[in-house]
Amino acid sequence: MTSRFEKTFAAGPSHIDELGHVNNAVWVQWIQDLATAHWDAVARSQDRDAFFWVVTRHEIDYRGNIGAGQSVTGETWIEGAGRGATSMRRVDFRNAEGKVIVSAATTWAMLDRATQRLVRVKPDVLAPFVGD
DSSP states (O other), X not given: OBXXXXXXXXXXXXXXXXXXXXXXXXXXXXXXXXXXXXXXXXSOHHHHHHEEEXXXXXXXXXXXXXXXXXXXXXXXXXXXXXXXXXXXXXXXXXXXXXXEEEEEEEEEEEEETTTOOBOOOOHHHHGGXXXX
């Protein structure tokens, strides 16, 4: 089973577009913020010191939205084993009623901090993200 991580995001006036709800670019930023917070909270210190991640692909489904003053709870988890230098991350954002309104499948590539080159994702790097 995969270890899941949650964080709440509140929509402020600067997040709202001309349609009166959170702009799509903000959802992408929140996906990145959630993924980074998950890495920072769960990864082993030696892995945080040695590696960093960059997005290579976002696939996002928008099923609803929120307006200014409303909040969502983002939930993320790693899906499956790493493949080469990449790992798949899933994200769901739930509104106050618990309905998933935005979901994403994102692919991240792991880079060595010292060389800034791609490195193979080893199982021990992802191990802390897999659990109850």
